[in-house]
Amino acid sequence: xxxxxxxxxxxxxxxxxxxxxxxxxxxxxxxxxxxxxxxxxxxxxxxxxxxxxxxxxxxxxxxxxxxxxxxxxxxxxxxxxxxxxxxxxxxxxxxxxxxxxxxxxxxxxxxxxxxxxxxxxxxxxxxxxxxxxxxxxxxxxxxxxxxxxxxxxxxxxxxxxxxxxxxxxxxxxxxxxxxxxxxxxxxxxxxxxxxxxxxxxxxxxxxxxxxxxxxxxxxxxxxxxxxxxxxxxxxxxxxxxxxxxxxxxxxxxxxxxxxxxxxxxxxxxxxxxxxxx
Amino acid sequence: xxxxxxxxxxxxxxxxxxxxxxxxxxxxxxxxxxxxxxxxxxxxxxxxxxxxxxxxxxxxxxxxxxxxxxxxxxxxxxxxxxxxxxxxxxxxxxxxxxxxxxxxxxxxxxxxxxxxxxxxxxxxxxxxxxxxxxxxxxxxxxxxxxxxxxxxxxxxxxxxxxxxxxxxxxxxxxxxxxxxxxxxxxxxxxxxxxxxxxxxxxxxxxxxxxxxxxxxxxxxxxxxxxxxxxxxxxxxxxxxxxxxxxxxxxxxxxxxxxxxxxxxxxxxxxxxxxxxxxxxxxxxxxxxxxxxxxxxxxxxxxxxxxxxxxxxxxxxxxxxxxxxxxxxxxxxxxxxxxxxxxxxxxxxxxxxxxx
Numbered sequence: 274x275x276x277x278x279x280x281x282x283x284x285x286x287x288x289x290x291x292x293x294x295x296x297x298x299x300x301x302x303x304x305x306x307x308x309x310x311x312x313x314x315x316x317x318x319x320x321x322x323x324x325x326x327x328x329x330x331x332x333x334x335x336x337x338x339x340x341x342x343x344x345x346x347x348x349x350x351x352x353x354x355x356x357x358x359x360x361x362x363x364x365x366x367x368x369x370x371x372x373x374x375x376x377x378x379x380x381x382x383x384x385x386x387x388x389x390x391x392x393x394x395x396x397x398x399x400x401x402x403x404x405x406x407x408x409x410x411x412x413x414x415x416x417x418x419x420x421x422x423x424x425x426x427x428x429x430x431x432x433x434x435x436x437x438x439x440x441x442x443x444x445x446x447x448x449x450x451x452x453x454x455x456x457x458x459x460x461x462x463x464x465x466x467x468x469x470x471x472x473x474x475x476x477x478x479x480x481x482x483x484x485x486x487x488x489x490x491x492x493x494x495x496x497x498x499x500x501x502x503x504x505x506x507x508x509x510x511x512x513x514x515x516x517x518x519x520x521x522x523x524x525x526x527x528x529x530x531x532x533x534x535x536x537x538x539x540x541x542x543x544x545x546x547x548x549x550x
Numbered sequence: 551x552x553x554x555x556x557x558x559x560x561x562x563x564x565x566x567x568x569x570x571x572x573x574x575x576x577x578x579x580x581x582x583x584x585x586x587x588x589x590x591x592x593x594x595x596x597x598x599x600x601x602x603x604x605x606x607x608x609x610x611x612x613x614x615x616x617x618x619x620x621x622x623x624x625x626x627x628x629x630x631x632x633x634x635x636x637x638x639x640x641x642x643x644x645x646x647x648x649x650x651x652x653x654x655x656x657x658x659x660x661x662x663x664x665x666x667x668x669x670x671x672x673x674x675x676x677x678x679x680x681x682x683x684x685x686x687x688x689x690x691x692x693x694x695x696x697x698x699x700x701x702x703x704x705x706x707x708x709x710x711x712x713x714x715x716x717x718x719x720x721x722x723x724x725x726x727x728x729x730x731x732x733x734x735x736x737x738x739x740x741x742x743x744x745x746x747x748x749x750x751x752x753x754x755x756x757x758x759x760x761x762x763x764x765x766x767x768x769x770x771x772x773x774x775x776x777x778x779x780x781x782x783x784x785x786x787x788x789x790x791x792x793x794x795x796x797x798x799x800x801x802x803x804x805x806x807x808x809x810x811x812x813x814x815x816x817x818x819x820x821x822x823x824x825x826x827x828x829x830x831x832x833x834x835x836x837x838x839x840x841x842x843x844x845x846x847x848x849x850x851x852x853x854x855x856x857x858x859x860x861x862x863x864x865x866x867x868x869x870x871x872x873x874x875x876x877x878x879x880x881x882x883x884x885x886x887x888x889x890x891x892x893x894x895x896x897x898x899x900x901x902x903x904x905x
Contacts, residue, residue, distance in 0.1 A: 320789045335793035409888035411898055432878070447786075450850075451842040459849030464867055466785075467856065471871035475878060483882045492893050 280526055281505055287531075288505035289522065295359070300501055302352050303433070306345045311477045313342040318470045346444050353437050364390070391421045394431075398424035416536050418516035429484050436476040443469035512536045587637070589627045590614060602641075620701045621744070624737060625651050647695040664695070670813035675820075688771050691762065698758050702749045704740035717743075752791040752800035756782055759801045776860065781853035804833045804852075 281288045292300070316329035316338070332338035368386050372378070387393070401424050404417035417423075422430075443465035446453040450462055489497045493513060500506045511519045513536040523532045592598060593612040602608050617623060628634055629651035633643045653662040671677060671694075678689040686692070708718030717739060725735040750758070760779030762768050769777055782788040782801065790798040806812045807824040816823035824833055834843040851861065858865045 317786070317789045320783070320792045326793065329793060335790050335795040405885070409885065409892050411892070450847060451840050451844070454847040454850075455844050457846070459846045460851055460863075462847075462850045463854050463864060467864065467868050467871065471868065471875065475871065475875040478875065478879055479882070482879065483886070486886050491889070 277504065279522065280528070287508040287511075288503075289508070289511050289519070290504060291500055291506050292504045294504070297501060297504055299352060299356060299359075302348065306349045306352070307433075307476070307480065309345045310342060310349065311473070313338045313345070314470070314473055315477070318474065343448060346441075346448075349437065350441050350445070353441060392427055392430050394424065394427050398427060416513060416516070418535060419514050419518065421515060421518045423514055425487055429487070432479055433476060436472055436479075439468055439472045440476065443472075508533065509536075585614075585627060587626070587628060589637075592638075616703070617701070619703050619740070621704060621741070621749075622701050625653060629653070645696075647699075667695070667811070667813050670811045674813060674815045675817040676813075676815060691768050691771065693762065697761070704744045705747070705749050706740050707743040707746055709743075748796075748800075748802075751794060751796050752787075752798055753794060755800040755802055756788065756791055776853040776855055778853060781855050784854065784856070785852060787852075799839065803836075808836070 277290050277293075279290050281290070312328060313332045316325040319325050329335070329338050332341050364386065369378070369383060372382055372386065376382070388395075397420060401417040401419060404413075404415075407413045408416050446457070446461060446465040447469060453461065453465075488494060488501070493510065498506075498510065500510075506515075508519075512533050516535050520532055523529065590612060593610055594614060596611045596613075598610045600608055600610075622630075630645045630647075630649065631642050632646075632649055647664045648668055650661040650663045654660070655662045672679070676692050678686055678692050680686050705715065706717045708714050708716055708721065710718050710720045717736075721739060722735060725739065729735050729738075748755070756779045763774070763778035764780050766777070768774075778801070779788075783792065787798045787800075791800060802812050805815050805823075805825055807814075807816075807822070807829075816826075818825045818827075820826060821828065823829065830848040831843070831845040834840045834848045840847060851864070854861065854864055856864045856868045
């Protein structure tokens, strides 16, 4: 942790540590594989369109593109399995093992630990969505005060998580159809094809519209947020999206005096800037 | 004046015609052996055409290079156009493919004819007569030779080092050792190697079948369960065909029993048919395809259209994903839109308006 202080100050600007190197590498592998899989998969789904043959030809056409698709599909399956072990590892080492030493292991305690994981949806997310609606419809100028992970990020995490289970399983069935149909009926291939291609379209649209809007196209971060590379989130975005968490970590770091006021509409923001200068 | 003009034009026409003949005479390609009656004297001109009695523009151009690479290159024009006895000729009759042409079939040394093909066709599901020999309903929808075939080109293959399309000079060198006639060598090489694989790629086969099997009227009239080429196109096989793969199965690979004529295609209800329930598993487990395939693999709905009439489960399964996609993306896109509005017009306020 010595290399990664929780709050890093560069040229007077504060940056907050959010993602470890391990998590960032996982994200890059995920991102690259998903993009390649979409580019080698969609020309098959949309084989009737004018652009599909050109895009498919970029990946070697029908001779090579299916192989590229399977290679990157395999990478994604391995990443998913790694991620599950990674989750088990950090929860066990970080929370369950200390708890075992402290107060003993009970089912209730373990369940409580799991339910309180920062990425598990909770009632605060529902409240935050309600607050966001009030903000978006101009009933208030205050953005919802997000915790460490907002509902958007939880959505970004669980949607691909569910997607990878569905697409990964159906993809493996379609790939290994001879083995799969020793157990499953032949129609499982039809359902796998529907699930694989339709869920993939949903995942692609979700990532390229919703996720990319939040991390690339949104005017607060355009052309892109750096947190997925550096692991650090700048203070203004921390204030905008994770105010509750921001106040907590600033207090813990003994920087109560430097806590910025919550993000409001742009007009108010400029006033605050005027005051601070 | 007018008569002089016409005369001048006539001379100009004759001069041009002679020049064209000279140009044709100097062209590199040798005169076609099958054109001993000199039909190409007129039919070599790309513009040769007329409007027929039904008002349709008919083209009569014969491209000599293309014809000389086609499977009928050795057949003389009058071998098929038997009614043409003089030049200039009257309106020619439609070609009958079952006619005995001027080719001698080498194994029996008899005049060659496609009559056997017609015999197979008569025994197939595409026959115009039913089992009792009575004409079928809508017999006019059923295909005859020219519905599926034109004059196909040879697709020679080379097997030196690797299997590649085209003629191998290495092989020709071997032929020339014993055979002296270039035309003979070319024809036999083309004939044999074209027969070692398909003369049409899977996409073209599917397109031929689609002419009837994707026609909604014909599908409805004959009570067929699917638009066959369309539903084939929805499978990986069909999509790969679209990307010009030759390794994937086309219509004929599944619907024709191995080792029999493609013309003897049988109904799925016929126990002899390759796609009959009892025989289907042998299709997929073909050594060229999925040798480890079990019976269950062949129960895959290969002509699924994912609509309500054909399969409720497929339809609702698809609908679930469409609704999931719409249900997820539309609200999120709504939020993106509102977020953009909120960022571009930060000073608007519901409260202020009330005041």
